[in-house]
Amino acid sequence: MIEFENVRAGYGGGDVLQGVTLTVERAAITCVVGPNGAGKSTLLRVLSGLLRPSAGTILLDGKPVHALSPAEVLAAGVAQVPQQGGLFGNLTVRDNMLLGGYLIRSERGRLKKRLDELAEAFPVITTRAHDKAADLSGGQRRIVEFARALVTNPSVVLLDEPTLGLDPKTCEVVFESTQTMNELGVTVLMVEQNVRFGLKLAHHGVVMERGQVLFAAPADELLARPDMAALFFGAAPETSHPEGGL
Numbered sequence: 001m002i003e004f005e006n007v008r009a010g011y012g013g014g015d016v017l018q019g020v021t022l023t024v025e026r027a028a029i030t031c032v033v034g035p036n037g038a039g040k041s042t043l044l045r046v047l048s049g050l051l052r053p054s055a056g057t058i059l060l061d062g063k064p065v066h067a068l069s070p071a072e073v074l075a076a077g078v079a080q081v082p083q084q085g086g087l088f089g090n091l092t093v094r095d096n097m098l099l100g101g102y103l104i105r106s107e108r109g110r111l112k113k114r115l116d117e118l119a120e121a122f123p124v125i126t127t128r129a130h131d132k133a134a135d136l137s138g139g140q141r142r143i144v145e146f147a148r149a150l151v152t153n154p155s156v157v158l159l160d161e162p163t164l165g166l167d168p169k170t171c172e173v174v175f176e177s178t179q180t181m182n183e184l185g186v187t188v189l190m191v192e193q194n195v196r197f198g199l200k201l202a203h204h205g206v207v208m209e210r211g212q213v214l215f216a217a218p219a220d221e222l223l224a225r226p227d228m229a230a231l232f233f234g235a236a237p238e239t240s241h242p243e244g245g246l
């Protein structure tokens with residue numbers, strides 16, 4: 001469980017996060033939505049240690065993480081899937097996966113066991129192991145990026161706009177890979193511009209506006225709220241969503 005308590009943070013020109021209080025349930029998918037500039041990415045940045053809050057606390061399973069460096073946050077079990085383009089194109093899939101295990105490189109047995117577990121959940125790691133990452137399809141690359149983030153066995157994975165710029169087919173891969181990640185027991189905290197996509201995928205939804213949490217509720221309840229439709233859905237292009245109705 002992640003608990004944000006009255007978190008304030010900014011970039012020097014005043015606070016962007018204006019006292020965020022939020023509980024992120026363990027082993028669930030939570031999606032944060034909200035208008036541009038609401039502070040969604042900033043919320044992920046304070047958790048990953050890239051930005052230090054000016055006030056408030058963040059607890060991960062009861063332990064404070066708000067004063068840790070990014071490397072310490074990663075070691076505490078919070079990993080981020082980078083935006084697409086995060087693989088080394090001229091390295092093989094296998095080598096990209098091994099780079100994901102850099103932190104545990106000295107524990108060979110553990111690393112091998114983990115790679116085997118992930119290959120079961122994401123078979124492309126095995127079937128394309130010796131191909132260069134650049135030779136994979138966009139969807140396959142996304143799968144490897146997701147799997148790579150899991151090599152060190154994080155308890156929490158952060159996704160910042162995972163469908164940005166993707167075609168509908170690759171969005172579907174992101175949808176499935178996020179579910180697979182969650183089925184492995186990972187807590188997923190994601191930010192998504194595509195509100196329907198994010199809330200269909202998530203168990204819990206959070207709406208942010210002007211640096212604060214406006215609502216936090218089960219995702220299907222948020223999807224059904226008429227004021228949500230008025231706030232966001234007019235802007236979402238229907239045709240670019242996987243599964244027809246997203």
Ligand SMILES: Nc1ncnc2c1ncn2[C@@H]1O[C@H](COP(=O)(O)OP(=O)(O)OP(=O)(O)O)[C@@H](O)[C@H]1O
Nearest residue numbers: 011016034035036037038039040041042043191193
């Ligand atoms: N590195 C930065 N330096 C200065 N200001 C920043 C920086 N990053 C973000 N901001 C400002 O902080 C505010 C919130 O940005 P943030 O990226 O968290 O919003 P967001 O809700 O993720 O928006 P979007 O949906 O547009 O990505 C914005 O006003 C933005 O201009």
